[in-house]
Every structure is written in C-alpha cells, then in structure tokens.
Amino acid sequence: MNRDELLFEFQNIRDQIETLYKYIKETPMQQQQVIAELEALDISLSNLELLKEEMQASLEAMEIIEEQLLQQNEKIITERKLYHNLFKFAPNAYLLIDSQGKIQEINYAAAALLNMLPSFLVGKSLTNFVSREERPFFRTKLNQSLNVKSVQEWEVSICPRNAQAFDALLLVKPIREAFGTQSLLQICLHDITKYKHIQRSQFAASQQPIFSEPVETPHQLNGLHVLFIDDEADARELIAAVLKQYGVMVTAVASVTEALLELERSRPDVIISDIRMPDEDGYALIRKIKALEIEKGWQIPTAALTAYLAEDRAKAIKAGFQSHLHKLAQPRELIAMVAQLAGRA
Incomplete structure (x- = not known):
C-alpha cells in the first residue's frame, strides 16, 4: 500500500469508530448492529497491521538498497580518484575544454607545455595560447567540433607563457558529461616542431x-x-x-x-x-x-x-x-x- 491507501484506511477506521460511538450515545442499539460494527473495525485493524508489516519490509529493503548504493558510490569515488591521478600524472599532455575554449581540466604534462601551473590554467581560454593569426581558424574549429563524432586533428601554433612558440598537433574528441548536458572536448596535445621542421x-x-x-x-x-x-x-x-x-x-x-x-x-x-x-x-x-x-x-x-x-x-x-x-x-x-x-x- 502507498501513502494514499494508508490515509484512506485510517479515515475508514475513524469513520467506523465515530459511527459506533454515535450508536452507543444516541441510539439504543441492537446487539447485532454493535457486533457488525466491531467486526468491520477488526477487519480494518487487521488490514492496518498487514500494511504496517509491508511498510516495515519495504523499509528494510530500502535500507539494504541504500547500503549497496553507498558502497557503490564509495567505489566510484575511489576509482574516480585513481583515474584522475592517472590523468594528472600521465606522460602525454591532456586537457578538457568546453565549447568556448575554456580549460576545465588539465594535467601536468599539458600545463608544462603551456609553461603555467595547472591551477592557474583552469578557467582560462586555450584560445589565448593560440597564435593571433590562427585564432579565427581555432574558433571556427571549436564551433564545428561538437557535431563531429570522430577524432579530429588540428595543427596550430601554440604560444606558451614567457616561452617560445611551437607547432602543435591537437587530437580532439567530443565527449558529454555523464550527469549533465554540457559538451566538452578532450584534447591530446603534441609538440611536433621537430617533425614540422624536418x-x-x-x-x-x-x-x-x-x-x-x-x-x-x-x-x-x-x-x-x-x-x-x-x-x-x-x-x-x-x-x-x-x-x-x-x-x-x-x-x-x-x-x-x-x-x-x-x-x-x-x-x-x-x-x-x-x-x-x-x-x-x-x-x-x-x-x-x-x-x-x-x-x-x-x-x-x-x-x-x-x-x-x-x-x-x-x-x-x-x-x-x-x-x-x-x-x-x-x-x-x-x-x-x-x-x-x-x-x-
């Protein structure tokens, strides 16, 4: 039974008690009428007892499910920490940006290429590190990228902070956050200056x-x-x-x-x-x-x-x-x- 059924059962019992009280107080009742009302009241109380047992069983099941969910949540948190650490210390340069080019996450290898600490780069636009001549091209690719399912390859010139510019190959893949509608771009950044020179x-x-x-x-x-x-x-x-x-x-x-x-x-x-x-x-x-x-x-x-x-x-x-x-x-x-x-x- 749900909450509405429980309230209805309580209201039914209350009506039966009021009816019985009315008979007793105002009307000289016959024994058969009193017995009928008492039997109806006994059935309602039995139903209420069954409802109580069902609710108790449901509560116990919910407690078990809640415990399982807590355990799964702890496992997910532990695994996320593990993969996040793997991401942070990966030898390849990885970062996540939104459709406007703002950096959402970045690992140490990528931050080193941009010559800044990761904490200072989160929230900053990756476009600011692209050479001025190539920024229109970069913004155009950003606008188009979320509608492309395959891995894309962009070649741009990256200008790190207080360091020499380098030719970069960006492997770009769109992803969608599991618990939201925001689309992000996963980027693997490579310095290909030597290759381009050759x-x-x-x-x-x-x-x-x-x-x-x-x-x-x-x-x-x-x-x-x-x-x-x-x-x-x-x-x-x-x-x-x-x-x-x-x-x-x-x-x-x-x-x-x-x-x-x-x-x-x-x-x-x-x-x-x-x-x-x-x-x-x-x-x-x-x-x-x-x-x-x-x-x-x-x-x-x-x-x-x-x-x-x-x-x-x-x-x-x-x-x-x-x-x-x-x-x-x-x-x-x-x-x-x-x-x-x-x-x-």
Whole structure:
C-alpha cells in the first residue's frame, strides 16, 4: 500500500469508530448492529497491521538498497580518484575544454607545455595560447567540433607563457558529461616542431635534385601508374616529385571520395594512402578498395603512408595494406617499396 491507501484506511477506521460511538450515545442499539460494527473495525485493524508489516519490509529493503548504493558510490569515488591521478600524472599532455575554449581540466604534462601551473590554467581560454593569426581558424574549429563524432586533428601554433612558440598537433574528441548536458572536448596535445621542421626541409629539398649526383632513372619504373591520397597539399607535391624523378606517373588526390572517383576512371598499378585524414581516413579507403576489388576482380597493391611515429604498422597491415612506410623515410626507401609492390624490384 502507498501513502494514499494508508490515509484512506485510517479515515475508514475513524469513520467506523465515530459511527459506533454515535450508536452507543444516541441510539439504543441492537446487539447485532454493535457486533457488525466491531467486526468491520477488526477487519480494518487487521488490514492496518498487514500494511504496517509491508511498510516495515519495504523499509528494510530500502535500507539494504541504500547500503549497496553507498558502497557503490564509495567505489566510484575511489576509482574516480585513481583515474584522475592517472590523468594528472600521465606522460602525454591532456586537457578538457568546453565549447568556448575554456580549460576545465588539465594535467601536468599539458600545463608544462603551456609553461603555467595547472591551477592557474583552469578557467582560462586555450584560445589565448593560440597564435593571433590562427585564432579565427581555432574558433571556427571549436564551433564545428561538437557535431563531429570522430577524432579530429588540428595543427596550430601554440604560444606558451614567457616561452617560445611551437607547432602543435591537437587530437580532439567530443565527449558529454555523464550527469549533465554540457559538451566538452578532450584534447591530446603534441609538440611536433621537430617533425614540422624536418617536413619543411624535405619539401624544400624536393624543389632541388634529391641527390647531389645525377641518378639514372630505373627503366623498370617507367610508365608505372601510382594513385596517391593525402589531404596535405605539401605531402602530395613532395611524394609526387620523388616518384616522378623515377619515371612514375602519379595521380595525387586529397580525399577518399576523389580516390574512388579516380578508380572509376582508371586502374593504377599501386595505391599509396595517408592513414590520418579528415572525414574518411586510410582505413575507410582500404575497406572500400577491397570491396571494389571483389566487384571488379582487381588486385591492386596498396601501401599506407603516415607522418606519425606512433602509427601502428601492424594495424595497417591487418587492415589490408600490403606495406607501410613513414613519410620521413628516405626517397630510395619509397621507390624500393613502390617497385616491390608493383613487382618490378
């Protein structure tokens, strides 16, 4: 019984007592009427006793549930402290920001990159640490980011407090708080200044002959057709320049969609693709290539090319790529890989 039923039962008993009192006081009652009222009163009291027992059982069950909830809550608090400490002292730089760019949480590694203590950074806007020229781009990405489910990659120049600016790669993933509607962005921050310096040096070198002495073009690569996919224009120009020096015909495109359109027009001898690209990445591409091969009866050798040292080579091979190479590899390594994939080594 609930509270309303209990009140009704009490009111029923009260009415019966008042009726019995009225009979006794004002009317010479017959014995049968008195007995009937007493029996009705006895039934109500029995119901009330049953209700009391049910409520007691419910209270005991609620106490057990409350104890279990307290134990679970203590466990959750302990685990949260553990993971929070892991977050704080993690070797990688992590932080959480809201849709306005304000820092909600930040670990020591990220604070060190910004050259400030974590306690001083909470509540501050990460935008303030982005170079002035790139702030409009950064704000635009912030506005768009909450509607994107996949991990995004942003490259910006970060200006720490009283320290030299550095090129930064931000791996950004939207999350939603468990007990609220506020959306946050989880960011892993990497200093890629050294990598960018090497990449720029390689691109500059590609504008000149790659080797100090003339190198004879291997005739076995003449006429070979390579389809290369990379969302970065600099990378497309660099790889295409290296391959063309060896007589390779190169079709360079910027996305998975463009690559599939090109495959509708022609069949390349080798496909080389960057792994990390916006919208659809290299893994999405290799899945679609495998489906296309089944449909058309093709077998096109494919290679994964990545700019990130932490990229898992085993993962790329398992996904279906026949080979894997880092973008910082020597040109001779790239040519050797292409020749091997095309069966012209």
